[in-house]
Amino acid sequence: MKIREQIYKAIEGVYGQQNFSVEHPGDERRGDYASNIAMVMAKELGKSPRDLAQEVVVRLTKDERLMEIVEKMEVAGPGFINFWIRDGVLVDGLREMLKSGNHCLDSDFMSGKKVLVEYSSPNIAKRFSVGHLRSTIIGQALFNLYRHSGAEVTSDNHLGDWGTQFGMIIAAVEEKKLEVSKMRVSDLEVIYIEFNKQIEEEPELKDKAREAFVRLESGDESARKIWKACIEVSMKEFEAIYEKLEVSFEHQYGESSYEKMMPVIIEEAMETGVAVEGEGGALIVKFERDGKEFMPPAMLRKSDGTTTYFTRDLATIRKRLDEPDLKSDLYVYEVGSEQTPHFRQVFEAARRLWEDAKTVEFKHVAHGLMTVGGEKMSTRKGTNIKLEDLIFRAGEEARQRAKEEVAEDNAEKIGLGAMKYNELRRSPEINFEFKWEEALSMEGNSGPYLQYVYVRTKGILKNSRTQELKNSRNFRLNEDERRLASWLVLRVGGGEMVESAAKNFAPHLVCQTLFELSQKFNSFYDRNRVIGVKEQDLRLLLVAVTRLAIKNGLEILGIETVEKM
Ligand code: ARG
Numbered sequence: 001m002k003i004r005e006q007i008y009k010a011i012e013g014v015y016g017q018q019n020f021s022v023e024h025p026g027d028e029r030r031g032d033y034a035s036n037i038a039m040v041m042a043k044e045l046g047k048s049p050r051d052l053a054q055e056v057v058v059r060l061t062k063d064e065r066l067m068e069i070v071e072k073m074e075v076a077g078p079g080f081i082n083f084w085i086r087d088g089v090l091v092d093g094l095r096e097m098l099k100s101g102n103h104c105l106d107s108d109f110m111s112g113k114k115v116l117v118e119y120s121s122p123n124i125a126k127r128f129s130v131g132h133l134r135s136t137i138i139g140q141a142l143f144n145l146y147r148h149s150g151a152e153v154t155s156d157n158h159l160g161d162w163g164t165q166f167g168m169i170i171a172a173v174e175e176k177k178l179e180v181s182k183m184r185v186s187d188l189e190v191i192y193i194e195f196n197k198q199i200e201e202e203p204e205l206k207d208k209a210r211e212a213f214v215r216l217e218s219g220d221e222s223a224r225k226i227w228k229a230c231i232e233v234s235m236k237e238f239e240a241i242y243e244k245l246e247v248s249f250e251h252q253y254g255e256s257s258y259e260k261m262m263p264v265i266i267e268e269a270m271e272t273g274v275a276v277e278g279e280g281g282a283l284i285v286k287f288e289r290d291g292k293e294f295m296p297p298a299m300l301r302k303s304d305g306t307t308t309y310f311t312r313d314l315a316t317i318r319k320r321l322d323e324p325d326l327k328s329d330l331y332v333y334e335v336g337s338e339q340t341p342h343f344r345q346v347f348e349a350a351r352r353l354w355e356d357a358k359t360v361e362f363k364h365v366a367h368g369l370m371t372v373g374g375e376k377m378s379t380r381k382g383t384n385i386k387l388e389d390l391i392f393r394a395g396e397e398a399r400q401r402a403k404e405e406v407a408e409d410n411a412e413k414i415g416l417g418a419m420k421y422n423e424l425r426r427s428p429e430i431n432f433e434f435k436w437e438e439a440l441s442m443e444g445n446s447g448p449y450l451q452y453v454y455v456r457t458k459g460i461l462k463n464s465r466t467q468e469l470k471n472s473r474n475f476r477l478n479e480d481e482r483r484l485a486s487w488l489v490l491r492v493g494g495g496e497m498v499e500s501a502a503k504n505f506a507p508h509l510v511c512q513t514l515f516e517l518s519q520k521f522n523s524f525y526d527r528n529r530v531i532g533v534k535e536q537d538l539r540l541l542l543v544a545v546t547r548l549a550i551k552n553g554l555e556i557l558g559i560e561t562v563e564k565m
Pocket of ligand 1: 118121122123158159160313316333335
């Protein structure tokens with residue numbers, strides 16, 4: 001049982017009460033854990049919280065099992081009870097972490113559960129945007145977090161490969177007799193933009209586009225051919241990005257794969273009254289509660305008979321509920337915050353339509369806007385070039401800023417790691433400006449800062465092997481050792497870091513915890529000799545576990561470590 005749970009159970013045993021907490025106090029000097037049990041119970045028992053806390057401490061002191069792990073307890077503030085864990089228990093915890101190797105951060109709080117993470121999801125014939133980059137990086141970290149939480153996880157790249165815009169592209173390609181396979185995604189995008197402009201002057205082009213989309217829908221060979229070529233051209237570019245970022249997906253069901261399901265869903269929505277006829281023969285879903293509209297209506301089928309993004313997302317949910325290898329308990333969508341209203345409508349409509357949608361959880365993890373050089377990266381303005389810089393010039397940036405020469409391969413890992421970390425270290429919804437100086441800073445909360453700790457540990461461990469420590473129960477730790485050990489065992493290990501990050505859909509909690517670990521490690525190492533002192537074995541253990549935790553922690557974030565910097 002985890003240490004936190006052991007404390008919890010012991011307290012629970014005193015009053016049989018369950019509505020209290022055992023948390024890490026904000027200030028480490030106030031112990032490893034703190035409980036508010038006395039404050040919760042005081043009113044009911046008619047006592048002052050501090051008196052009651054004192055009573056609880058006396059009772060707990062008699063609990064022999066608890067006292068095997070707890071060194072001391074103290075009543076603090078308005079009635080908190082603070083707990084200090086025995087040094088020997090921490091040392092045991094370190095040994096256990098070392099033994100579990102690459103599983104040293106794992107939790108099992110989601111074992112038996114299934115999760116689907118949908119992320120990246122760029123659009124065919126449009127350039128990969130900074131939003132897609134954010135989704136790819138954050139989504140991959142979320143995917144990794146669930147895997148390390150014991151869940152069975154699958155991933156889906158929900159490609160935007162359907163919609164009336166393809167009618168325009170097909171019409172333009174046909175008219176201009178273009179050869180799509182020789183084009184780049186940016187060219188396809190230009191065609192689309194230009195066709196849109198042209199429509200303003202020649203409205204009859206609109207009918208051409210509509211007609212082309214109808215042909216695509218009905219399987220017309222030449223329309224399909226152009227559409228397929230668009231997919232090929234786009235996927236080639238997207239795959240180069242995925243390769244660089246080292247991400248891959250278990251599934252890539254584009255929006256087009258839901259095409260056949262849509263009539264069935266529309267039928268169902270009409271029959272159940274979830275959808276009603278709106279203006280001009282369109283089909284809409286209204287969101288009313290007690291006769292009041294709480295969200296704007298969503299369009300299920302336009303008056304010209306075509307389906308919408310909303311319809312396809314409903315079909316997507318139906319498929320994900322029906323197919324055994326997609327069916328999950330939790331569905332995570334990593335998509336920009338501008339789509340928050342859309343997902344609220346989709347999830348709500350799904351729950352109205354289907355019973356089995358009510359028993360699972362849908363979660364939209366929304367990311368904010370990232371700007372580079374003060375501008376929003378807009379495909380229209382051509383500022384999208386910067387996105388390619390972020391991905392394909394990361395190694396170059398790292399090399400230029402490094403003090404010493406860095407090997408090609410390392411520069412790449414440092415640059416990409418810096419870029420990913422910079423994005424992951426803040427809560428997803430936050431808007432921020434990307435700066436290479438900050439991402440590559442060796443002083444702050446950055447990828448290279450953490451990678452450097454890993455390199456340092458290698459230097460220390462190089463000539464010495466960690467020894468089996470015997471009799472760890474009798475170990476006494478000095479302050480630096482204790483801070484580091486307690487952080488490793490009680491915050492990073494035991495599944496604590498992974499669990500809180502996964503529960504909160506928050507990879508940035510991994511960054512924060514690893515960053516603090518690195519700071520503690522650096523203070524420890526600056527003030528304590530490791531080799532050639534009587535504490536050598538214990539200190540080597542601390543170094544080895546730090547190394548392991550950084551490596552595995554960064555891996556969860558999708559960041560590689562390097563052996564030299
Ligand atoms: N392709 C969409 C876009 O780029 C994102 C798709 C998000 N996922 C979804 N299930 N709608 O805006």
